Amino acid sequence: MPEQFTPKAELDQRIHRLQQMMAQHAIDGALVIEPTNMFYFAGTMQSGVLYVPAEGEPVLMVRRSIERARLESTLSCIVPFASYRTFLAILDEHGLASPQAPGLEFSIPMEMYGRIEKYVKGPFKDIQGLVARCRAIKSNYEANLIREAGRRQVDNFARIPSLYRGNMTELELGAAIEQQMLLLGHHGMANIQSWGSRLHIGYVSAGENGYYPHMFDGPGGCKGICPAxxxxGSQRPIQKNEPVLIDLAFGYQGYHVDMTRIFCRGQLAREALDAQKRCLEIQQWIVELLKPGATPSQIYASMIDKLQKLNWTEHFMGYGDRAVKFLGHGVGLSVDEFPAIAKGFDEPLEAGMVLAVEPKKVLPGVGVVGIENTWLVRAEGDAVKLTAADDDIRELPL
Structure with missing residues (x-):
């Protein structure tokens, strides 16, 4: 797979959009440190800081590796950086004034914040939300990378039945899937931006393990390899006639899609088939509303209201009080991006946003059924399914 560097026009457009938002929030200089955010604006992921002034060219200050930064980034100003003690001097060398209203990602560790505030005077303003909103609207360049991730993910899921061997455990099937994903171009990890969260490639959860208690903020569960x-997946063998929840994030050149399908060795019970059918209906109801101008919070409220009238909210999106309070989430350089289809997300959807929609239902004593696909919101017409495979239950060999 050839290396792909972010074009200069892309970086220029992203920097300009951030600067427009900074102006709206009276921020005269932004320090971008978090690695994924740095990659988004600089095209490289290094130890250091990207300084974005209110106007003009940004300065990428690199502790290590400056050689790699200059190979990967098309930014014009990339300089060595020893510590924040030299930060203001570097700005002065490049004709930039010390920021009087600086912006900073409040998600960075306190230890790092302590080093910064010794030399850069606040008060600081949080730019994490501004950056999230920049990243939420994908350019054609980004959409094409996500589309390619989706194409490869569809291929991955189509091959899963051929990977299964008799009496495989969740972990054994998961390991075979992981190897296959790497060979299909997956970049080896899934990026999560929520603090303290992590996601390998996803999970394979059979039967009741589909709602096993888990710290991850999602409707499904995973017992996993061990408590650490x-x-x-776990060492539990996959049994006949039970739902097998396979929820995977595929990343290509940094960009992800999120996709879930239900598999089964044999035949699911009528209860599970009926619940699966309803989840597909809910997906369709949501996707019909994924248009510019619609607000995620209103989509969420309307869906929950409809399901309450159908008496179908119990164990929907998780078991009991573990149920999550969203129906979907943004996807891009991270699997959990802005916006979520949830209460409180009141800003209208815009063309170019990419969202995973994942209605799922827990059936106590049985497992989890449901669906997840990744969708691109378009300026006109219906949202485009980027994980363009059928939503049918997939068969595993007996």
Whole structure:
């Protein structure tokens, strides 16, 4: 797979959009430190800081590796950086004034904040929300990368039945899937921006393990390898006639899609088939509303209201009080991006946003059924399904 560097026009457009938002919030200089955010604006992921002034060219200050930064980034100003003690001097060398109303990602560790505030005077303003909103609207360049991730993910899911061997455990099937994903171009990890969260590639959860208690903020569950690594799958063998929840994030050149399908060795019970059918209906109801101008909070409220009238909210989106309070989420350089289809997300959807929609239902004593696909909101017409495979239950060999 050839290396792909972010074009200069892309970086220029992203920097300009951030500067427009900074002006709206009276921020005269922004320090971008978080690695994924740095990659978004600079095209490289290094130890250091990207300084974005209110106007003009940004300065990428790199502790290590400056050689790699200059190979990967098309920014014109990339300089060595020893510590924040030299930060203001570097700005002065490049004709930039010290920021009087600086912006900073409040998600950075306190230890790092302590080093910064010694030399850069606040008060600081949080730019994490501004950056999230920049990243939420994908350019054609980004949409094409996500589309390619989706194409490869569809291929991955189509091959899963051929990976299954008799009496495989969740972990054994998960390991075979992971190898296959790497060979299909997956970049080896899934990026999560929520603090303290992590996601390997996703999980394979059979039967009641589909709602096993888990710290991850999602409707499904995963017992995982062990308490220290509750990831991928457990040593539990996959049984006949039970739902197998396979929820995977595929990343290509940094950009992700999120996709879930239900698998089964044999035949699911009527209860599970009926619940699966309803989840597909809910997906369709949501997707019909994914248009510019619609607000995620209103989509969420309307869906919950409809399901309450159908008496179908119990164990929907999780078991009991573990149920999550969203129906979907943004996807891009991270699997959990802005916006979520949830209460409180009142800003209208815009063309170019990419969202995963994942209605799922827990059936106590049985497992989890449901669906997840990744969708691109368009300026006109219906949202485009980027994980363009059928939503049918997939068969595993007996």
């Amino acid at each position: 690594v509750p990831e991928l």
